Amino acid sequence: MSELNIPPAKTPLLVVVGLIGIAAGLWALVSWTLEDKFWGFIVTLVVTALSTRAWTQEVPEFNGMTILNKPAGTQRALFQGRTGKLPWEQAGTLVDLRSELKEILQETWSTKQGTSMDAKYVYILHPRATEKDVLAYASFTQDTVKTAARNLFTVMLSDHFGICEEPENLLKKTEVNKAVFESPDGEKRIKAFQDKYGVEAHASLEDVDYDEETQKARDIVSKATSIDDAINKLIASGMNRPDAEKIVRMLNVPGVQEFIISVDAKGLENLHDVTMLGGLGKVGKK
Incomplete structure (x- = not known):
């Protein structure tokens, strides 16, 4: 959390003018009633001193407060200290400006290649100490703000997982965080969220790995001597052949490669693509 920079307690000029006008009107009324300006002034001072709650508002330390002018239907924000206000405000x-909204979320997302990855990310929100932001933050419940944050950051991360060409690159948390949250588009989306809800927002991918089933398949495939061997091992573990072939093709496992050869030969009009699966060890010299 960055250092709080809370604005000083300050009474707006229009409120000051309004309070002076009320005091002057009261003095004139009392003076007219008593037929004595001096005693009218003394009585006005006493009444003013005894009614400070009617024309001032105290805000606790490290807090902001919204204040409503009912006749005008307007709002403004006050900050720590005692500030003048109109009697009808x-x-x-x-709003506690030291408060923190935080969630650590576990998600499972699919990659472009069809693999599933388990991820953990965290977001932290703090209300910002400006009049505009305090009014914005106070207009929502905390649950609403948290739900909006959860939706935003989950979509941003899951979208990235869905377009990344290499699943292995998703294991690089620092690079993922930069690509998602520090890109021009990411910063724009986060800024729009911050301005709407009056918060400072930070999110970070904390942990990511293949899901349990994919991990198990990777372990099996990594021990295979060829793609055929990998497929057979997956089938032996209870997987059907189409799924086994799909898993082997989409897992980027060292020592295993897939070659796709397009065939266009006379007499093979109905044969468009042939996928040749085979194990590849070290290539020997001819």
Whole structure:
């Protein structure tokens, strides 16, 4: 969390003018009633001193507060300290500027190649200390803000997982975080979220790996001596042949390669693509 830079308590000029006008009107009324300006002034001072709650509002340390002007239907925000307010303005929502909304989420996403990956990411939100942001933050419940954050960051990460060409690159958390959250598009989406909800937002991919079933398949395939051997081992583990062939093709396992040869020969009009699967060890010299 960055250092709090809370604005000082400050009474807007229009409120100051309004309070002076009210005090002047009260002095004139009392002076007229008592037929004495001096005693009218003294009585006005006493009444003003005894009614500070009506024309001031105290905000606790490290907090912001919304305040509603009911007749005008407008809102503004106050910060720590005592601030002047009009008698008909009412205190609204108190916002602790030190508060933190945080979630650690476990997700499973599919890659472009069809593999499934288990991921853990965290996001942290803090309300920002400006009048605009306090008003924005106070207009939503915390559950609403957290749901919106969860939706945003989950979509951003899952979209990246779905377009990444190499599943192995998704295991590089630092690179994924930069690609998702520090790209121009990512920063734009996060800024829009921050401005809407009045928060400072940070998200980070903390852990990622293939899901349990894919891990098991990788372990089996990595011990195979050829692709045929890998397929047979997967079938022996209970997988059907089409799924076994698919798993072997989409897993980027050292020592195993797939060659796809397009065949266009006379008399083979109905044969378009032939997939040749085979194990590849070290290539010997001819």
